[in-house]
Amino acid sequence: MKVTLIGYSPEPEKVPGMAAMLTHSKTTPEALYGLPDQQTRKVLEQVMELGHTSVIEHTCFTFAISGVSRSLTHQLVRHRIASYSQQSQRYVNLSDPQYVVPPTITEHAEMAAEYEKTMALIWKQYNSLLKLGIPAEDARYVLPNATCTNILVTMNARELLHFFELRCCLHAQWEIRKLADLMLAEVKQVAPTIFQHAGPACESSGVCPEHKTDCPRYPG
Amino acid sequence: MKVTLIGYSPEPEKVPGMAAMLTHSKTTPEALYGLPDQQTRKVLEQVMELGHTSVIEHTCFTFAISGVSRSLTHQLVRHRIASYSQQSQRYVNLSDPQYVVPPTITEHAEMAAEYEKTMALIWKQYNSLLKLGIPAEDARYVLPNATCTNILVTMNARELLHFFELRCCLHAQWEIRKLADLMLAEVKQVAPTIFQHAGPACESSGVCPEHKTDCPRYPG
Amino acid sequence: MKVTLIGYSPEPEKVPGMAAMLTHSKTTPEALYGLPDQQTRKVLEQVMELGHTSVIEHTCFTFAISGVSRSLTHQLVRHRIASYSQQSQRYVNLSDPQYVVPPTITEHAEMAAEYEKTMALIWKQYNSLLKLGIPAEDARYVLPNATCTNILVTMNARELLHFFELRCCLHAQWEIRKLADLMLAEVKQVAPTIFQHAGPACESSGVCPEHKTDCPRYPG
Amino acid sequence: MKVTLIGYSPEPEKVPGMAAMLTHSKTTPEALYGLPDQQTRKVLEQVMELGHTSVIEHTCFTFAISGVSRSLTHQLVRHRIASYSQQSQRYVNLSDPQYVVPPTITEHAEMAAEYEKTMALIWKQYNSLLKLGIPAEDARYVLPNATCTNILVTMNARELLHFFELRCCLHAQWEIRKLADLMLAEVKQVAPTIFQHAGPACESSGVCPEHKTDCPRYPG
Numbered sequence: 086m087k088v089t090l091i092g093y094s095p096e097p098e099k100v101p102g103m104a105a106m107l108t109h110s111k112t113t114p115e116a117l118y119g120l121p122d123q124q125t126r127k128v129l130e131q132v133m134e135l136g137h138t139s140v141i142e143h144t145c146f147t148f149a150i151s152g153v154s155r156s157l158t159h160q161l162v163r164h165r166i167a168s169y170s171q172q173s174q175r176y177v178n179l180s181d182p183q184y185v186v187p188p189t190i191t192e193h194a195e196m197a198a199e200y201e202k203t204m205a206l207i208w209k210q211y212n213s214l215l216k217l218g219i220p221a222e223d224a225r226y227v228l229p230n231a232t233c234t235n236i237l238v239t240m241n242a243r244e245l246l247h248f249f250e251l252r253c254c255l256h257a258q259w260e261i262r263k264l265a266d267l268m269l270a271e272v273k274q275v276a277p278t279i280f281q282h283a284g285p286a287c288e289s290s291g292v293c294p295e296h297k298t299d300c301p302r303y304p305g
Numbered sequence: 306m307k308v309t310l311i312g313y314s315p316e317p318e319k320v321p322g323m324a325a326m327l328t329h330s331k332t333t334p335e336a337l338y339g340l341p342d343q344q345t346r347k348v349l350e351q352v353m354e355l356g357h358t359s360v361i362e363h364t365c366f367t368f369a370i371s372g373v374s375r376s377l378t379h380q381l382v383r384h385r386i387a388s389y390s391q392q393s394q395r396y397v398n399l400s401d402p403q404y405v406v407p408p409t410i411t412e413h414a415e416m417a418a419e420y421e422k423t424m425a426l427i428w429k430q431y432n433s434l435l436k437l438g439i440p441a442e443d444a445r446y447v448l449p450n451a452t453c454t455n456i457l458v459t460m461n462a463r464e465l466l467h468f469f470e471l472r473c474c475l476h477a478q479w480e481i482r483k484l485a486d487l488m489l490a491e492v493k494q495v496a497p498t499i500f501q502h503a504g505p506a507c508e509s510s511g512v513c514p515e516h517k518t519d520c521p522r523y524p525g
Numbered sequence: 526m527k528v529t530l531i532g533y534s535p536e537p538e539k540v541p542g543m544a545a546m547l548t549h550s551k552t553t554p555e556a557l558y559g560l561p562d563q564q565t566r567k568v569l570e571q572v573m574e575l576g577h578t579s580v581i582e583h584t585c586f587t588f589a590i591s592g593v594s595r596s597l598t599h600q601l602v603r604h605r606i607a608s609y610s611q612q613s614q615r616y617v618n619l620s621d622p623q624y625v626v627p628p629t630i631t632e633h634a635e636m637a638a639e640y641e642k643t644m645a646l647i648w649k650q651y652n653s654l655l656k657l658g659i660p661a662e663d664a665r666y667v668l669p670n671a672t673c674t675n676i677l678v679t680m681n682a683r684e685l686l687h688f689f690e691l692r693c694c695l696h697a698q699w700e701i702r703k704l705a706d707l708m709l710a711e712v713k714q715v716a717p718t719i720f721q722h723a724g725p726a727c728e729s730s731g732v733c734p735e736h737k738t739d740c741p742r743y744p745g
Numbered sequence: 746m747k748v749t750l751i752g753y754s755p756e757p758e759k760v761p762g763m764a765a766m767l768t769h770s771k772t773t774p775e776a777l778y779g780l781p782d783q784q785t786r787k788v789l790e791q792v793m794e795l796g797h798t799s800v801i802e803h804t805c806f807t808f809a810i811s812g813v814s815r816s817l818t819h820q821l822v823r824h825r826i827a828s829y830s831q832q833s834q835r836y837v838n839l840s841d842p843q844y845v846v847p848p849t850i851t852e853h854a855e856m857a858a859e860y861e862k863t864m865a866l867i868w869k870q871y872n873s874l875l876k877l878g879i880p881a882e883d884a885r886y887v888l889p890n891a892t893c894t895n896i897l898v899t900m901n902a903r904e905l906l907h908f909f910e911l912r913c914c915l916h917a918q919w920e921i922r923k924l925a926d927l928m929l930a931e932v933k934q935v936a937p938t939i940f941q942h943a944g945p946a947c948e949s950s951g952v953c954p955e956h957k958t959d960c961p962r963y964p965g
Contacts, residue, residue, distance in 0.1 A: 091778055092755045100752055100807060104830035104897045111837060114809030114895055118751055136734040142828035143899045145805045147760060149767075149774030155379065156394070156446060165385035168802035168901065170764035174376070174450070175478060177771060187443035196437060203430045203447055210423045217416055222478055223407035226376060227423055230394070231446035235774055237764045239803045239901075241828065258395060258442055292732070294576040311558055312540060315532045320587060324610035324677045327589075331617060334589030334675055338531055356954035362608035363679045365585045367540060369547075369554030388582035388681065390544035397551060455554055457544045459583045461608065461679075512952070514796040595819065596834070596886060605825035614816070614890070615918060627883035636877060643870045643887055650863045657856060662918055663847035666816060667863055670834070671886040698835060698882055 086185075086263060089149045090271040091237075097144040097276040098122075101242070102129035104140040129278050141242035141279050146272055148238045150264065154185040156230040157260045161238070164248055168239040174232075175222035178215065182208040184231035185260065204229065242279050245272060246289065254285040255302055256295065306405075306483060309369045310491040311457075317364040317496040318342075321462070322349035324360040349498050361462035361499050366492055368458045370484065374405040376450040377480045381458070384468055388459040394452075395442035398435065402428040404451035405480065424449065462499050465492060466509065474505040475522055476515065526625075526703060529589045530711040537584040537682070537716040538562075542569035544580040569718050581682035581719050586712055588678045590704065594625040596670040597700045601678070604688055608679040614672075615662035618655065622648040624671035625700065644669065682719050685712060686729070694725040695742055696735065746845075746923060749809045750931040751897075757804040757936040758782075761902070762789035764800040789938050801902035801939050806932055808898045810924065814845040816890040817920045821898070824908055828899040834892075835882035838875065842868040844891035845920065864889065902939050905932060906949065914945040915962055916955065 094100065102125025103117040110117065117125075132140060155174075162169055182204055190200050207227055214224035240248065245268070251257065252265035273280045287293045287302060314320065322345025323337040330337065337345075352360060375394075382389055402424055410420050427447055434444035460468065465488070471477065472485035493500045507513045507522060534540065542565025543557040550557065557565075572580060595614075602609055624644050630636050647667055654664035680688065685708070691697065692705035713720045727733045727742060754760065762785025763777040770777065777785075792800060815834075822829055842864055850860050867887055874884035900908065905928070911917065912925035933940045947953045947962060 087773075087775075089775055091774070092760055094754065094805065094807065095752045100897075107895055107897055108830055108833050109836045110832070111839075113747075113811055114751070114897060115747075115749055115811075118809065135736070139828070140830050143807050143830070143897065145754065145899070145901075147754065147803050149778065151773050151775075154446065155450070159375065159379045159382070162379070162383055163389070168799070169383070170768055170800050170803070172770070173768050176769045179771075185446065187439075187446055189439050189443045190434070190446075193437070196434065196439065199430065199433065200447065203427065206426060207423065207447075207449070210419065213419065214410070214416065217413070219407075219409050219416065223409045226374065226405065226407055226410075226451040227420065227427075227449050229427070229447050229449055230375070235767055237760075237767055237774060237803065239805070241805075241899075290732075292730075296575070307553075307555075309555055311554070312535045314534065314585065314587065320532055320677075327675055327677055328610055328613050329616045330612070331619075333527075333591050334531070334677060335527075335529055335591075338589065355956070359608070360610050363587050363610070363677065365534065365679070365681075367534065367583050369558065371553055371555075388579070390548055390580050390583070392550070393548050396549045399551075455547055457540075457547055457554060457583065459585070459681075461585075510952075512950075516795070594886065595815075595890070599815065599819045599822070602819070602823055603829070609823070625886065627879075627886055629879050629883045630874070630886075633877070636874065636879065639870065639873065640887065643867065646866060647863065647887075647889070650859065653859065654850070654856065657853070659847075659849050659856065663849045666814065666845065666847055666850075666891040667860065667867075667889050669867070669887050669889055670815070 086152045086267070087150070088264065088267040088271065090275070091147050091149045093146040093275060094144045097242070098129055098278050099125045100143045101140040101279070102126055104143055105129060105132045105137070126278055133279065133281070138243045138246060141246075144242045144276065144279070145239055146242070146245065148268055148271070149235075150238060151235040152185075152233050153236070153264060154231050154260060155234050157264060158234055158236055160258065160261050161236070161264070164240070164244065166240070166244045169236060171236040172234050174225040174228065178221050179225070179228065179232065180208075180212050180215065183233040184229060185233060186231070188259065204231070242272075242276065246280075246283055249283045250286040250289055254287075255300055256297065306372045306487070307370070308484065308487040308491065310495070311367050311369045313366040313495060314364045317462070318349055318498050319345045320363045321360040321499070322346055324363055325349060325352045325357070346498055353499065353501070358463045358466060361466075364462045364496065364499065365459055366462070366465065368488055368491070369455075370458060371455040372405075372453050373456070373484060374451050374480060375454050377484060378454055378456055380478065380481050381456070381484070384460070384464065386460070386464040389456060391456040392454050394445040394448065398441050399445070399448065399452065400428075400432055400435065403453040404449060405453060406451070408479065424451070462492075462496065466500070466503055469503045470506040470509055474507075475520055476517065526592045526700075526707070527590070528704065528707040528711065530715070531587050531589050533586040533715060534584045538569055538718050539565045540583045541580040541682070541719070542566055544583055545569060545572045545577070566718055573719065573721070578683045578686060581686075584682040584716065584719065585679055586682070586685065588708055588711070589675075590678060591675040592625075592673050593676070593704060594671050594700060595674050597704060598674055598676055600698065600701050601676070601704070604680070604684065606680070606684045609676060611676040612674050614665040614668065618661050619665070619668065619672065620648075620652050620655065623673040624669060625673060626671070628699065644671070682712075682716065686720075686723055689723045690726040690729055694727075695740055696737065746812045746927070747810070748924065748927040748931065750935070751807050751809045753806040753935060754804045757902070758789055758938050759785045760803045761800040761939070762786055764803055765789060765792045765797070786938055793939065793941070798903045798906060801906075804902045804936065804939065805899055806902070806905065808928055808931070809895075810898060811895040812845075812893050813896070813924060814891050814920060815894050817924060818894055818896055820918065820921050821896070821924070824900070824904065826900070826904040829896060831896040832894050834885040834888065838881050839885070839888065839892065840868075840872050840875065843893040844889060845893060846891070848919065864891070902932075902936065906940075906943055909943045910946040910949055914947075915960055916957065
């Protein structure tokens with residue numbers, strides 16, 4: 086899995102800060118934009134504290150993600166307030182076996198060997214189908230959930246906070262949690278005020294929405 | 306593949322018709338709602354003709370879809386203005402092999418036999434992993450795109466028109482086109498005015514947005 | 526202000542209940558739909574308790590709203606996950622003065638009289654502009670925020686819960702709070718399980734997201 | 746009316762170009778991002794030509810807009826795939842009369858004088874209400890649609906294309922058309938490939954979706 090933050094809105098924290106000021110002010114947007122960073126940051130901190138997160142929608146982030154499974158992307162694209170461009174299995178010939186191995190399988194040498202063999206066989210079958218003239222879009226029906234894919238994702242900061250609440254949770258599926266953790270590490274560096282308390286709901290809001298008493302994080 | 310229209314907004318054409326009237330009228334909504342069907346239908350026809358389709362958003366349809374592949378649903382859920390509830394491969398043990406076979410494969414007896422063998426082997430592996438204590442959410446990494454899934458979908462009529470434009474097109478992938486055709490047949494019965502000209506873009510708007518000169522429907 | 530629930534998804538609680546079951550089951554959607562109401566209701570209660578509200582998106586409600594101000598609708602249409610059809614001030618000639626009076630003004634006889642006089646004058650001006658041939662879309666620039674309007678709104682149950690959290694709050698503006706309270710009363714009658722705990726965030730989640738220590742509801 | 750493009754995604758055309766390549770390629774996103782601009786631009790041109798505009802969602806634009814009427818913003822915020830932060834009439838005391846005058850009124854000296862008088866009277870009333878202790882959120886009920894407001898808007902390029910189709914049309918209301926024209930001029934400078942054919946539907950697609958035979962642009 087590789088995650089690269091390839092771009093984000095310039096002034097990722099100043100614009101939300103000035104946006105918050107604009108809603109309560111007679112001052113022109115241009116004048117607010119000219120205020121010192123520390124002033125807009127302070128306002129941003131205040132509105133984040135109050136949960137008024139609409140202003141952070143003005144800040145968008147684009148991530149290039151590669152080496153993740155189609156299981157992961159099928160979950161990822163369920164987040165509807167976002168934009169995606171994904172490697173197509175209709176148009177791309179995936180003749181080289183590239184797949185994800187879950188850690189629970191890697192840990193057991195014997196199972197892992199079986200898994201590798203199955204993957205080899207699946208790709209052998211995939212390539213045979215292609216050779217016989219079956220279009221890639223149909224041959225791919227044999228390809229596993231584990232198959233690697235690439236995807237470009239753009240999300241705004243508000244949706245990202247929500248994404249982290251759900252997907253950084255210990256009850257999230259391991260692969261998408263790993264992705265969410267990597268994405269969070271990236272955005273924290275460029276927008277530390279916005280993502281200061283970002284993470285699973287228990288961390289961001291102090292409450293487990295699922296009341297999970299069996300969670301190691303909140304064993305209570 | 307099975308598609309059942311399990312529910313839709315009551316008065317699927319009257320409400321959009323009265324909605325269109327409401328935008329241009331002083332009359333109360335309740336009085337407009339009381340107008341004869343033929344009057345609201347006529348207005349609906351007029352606004353549909355003008356492409357003013359916002360009023361048909363008030364009409365929503367819920368479909369139960371089963372026996373489709375995960376390839377299909379990965380495409381389907383990319384339609385973001387809709388609501389989905391899908392069978393989870395994390396929580397459901399899919400020990401019985403249930404999968405889709407593309408027609409290009411079914412047509413060739415030899416390939417079809419190979420495909421069946423591969424599926425049998427994949428499921429054997431999946432069940433072995435489960436037996437060894439691997440959680441279903443990890444064992445499913447070996448499961449193919451072909452694996453059957455169930456999904457409940459709610460879309461409003463405006464988004465459905467867009468869905469049909471893209472997915473009833475001869476260039477859409479065969480399985481999702483089949484689904485779109487079945488969905489269209491269902492909604493045409495209960496909302497004939499709205500879906501009168503529904504279908505691929507070439508049919509609904511008379512133009513191929515992709516300028517496909519190689520399309521059998523519009524041979525250039 | 527008048528609010529009429531003119532339509533909603535049939536089986537507003539059964540479909541979400543079966544949707545929740547479908548995600549964790551091998552059973553066909555049709556079979557789940559055939560289960561007794563009490564069984565699907567129980568599952569719905571469980572998932573609502575866990576905050577898994579995605580399934581209630583399948584249930585949509587359409588409200589006819591009349592006699593509200595344009596101040597209210599300018600706020601209302603900021604809720605983006607919804608569908609609206611509103612009386613147009615471009616195309617409708619609003620020659621009869623119809624406007625909302627805030628209670629703080631009604632309470633003071635003198636002010637109220639002034640307010641009435643201002644409204645009369647504004648409408649006199651509006652009608653003069655129309656008479657001189659100014660199009661309604663320009664004459665309306667003199668019309669006040671108080672001007673009455675009609676609007677048809679369709680929202681799904683999940684968005685409604687969010688709407689009630691924000692707009693039933695004592696810190697919401699009085700007119701939209703009144704609307705939200707009326708809408709909530711309507712939907713509670715037809716979907717009591719879904720809206721059981723609906724209301725301001727302090728009620729639905731037990732926490733005030735704004736930490737308002739000056740709120741009469743939670744005097745801190 | 747003042748429109749300032751205060752920010753937009755870095756590499757506004759390169760990212761969509763590489764996004765389009767990613768969907769059809771085995772190459773890593775990072776390698777595609779490293780390609781020369783002319784190569785990604787060529788791909789972007791091709792996909793725009795085919796109407797495959799999903800890739801331009803990765804590019805977002807933020808506009809600061811001031812000196813527009815509340816009539817305009819009530820229309821503007823109906824575009825739901827966008828983010829807004831608007832000056833609040835609940836929290837901002839708008840004691841100085843600032844309002845828009847429609848050109849049809851400016852053109853007639855006599856009417857214009859009447860309009861000014863009405864505005865003066867309205868604001869006098871507004872200020873009286875404030876002085877008597879009526880909260881701004883209620884006093885504003887007398888304020889006209891013409892009242893100036895400030896708003897910050899973030900939209901992605903795909904939604905902007907749609908916005909321009911509707912709002913640059915000669916049948917759009919004059920004020921929002923003026924805004925759309927100014928926004929289009931701004932984005933054309935920084936993303937010329939994306940907005941090359943942007944404008945009303947007749948220009949972008951060569952067809953009038955409303956079949957307006959009375960339009961000066963397409964006199965039938």
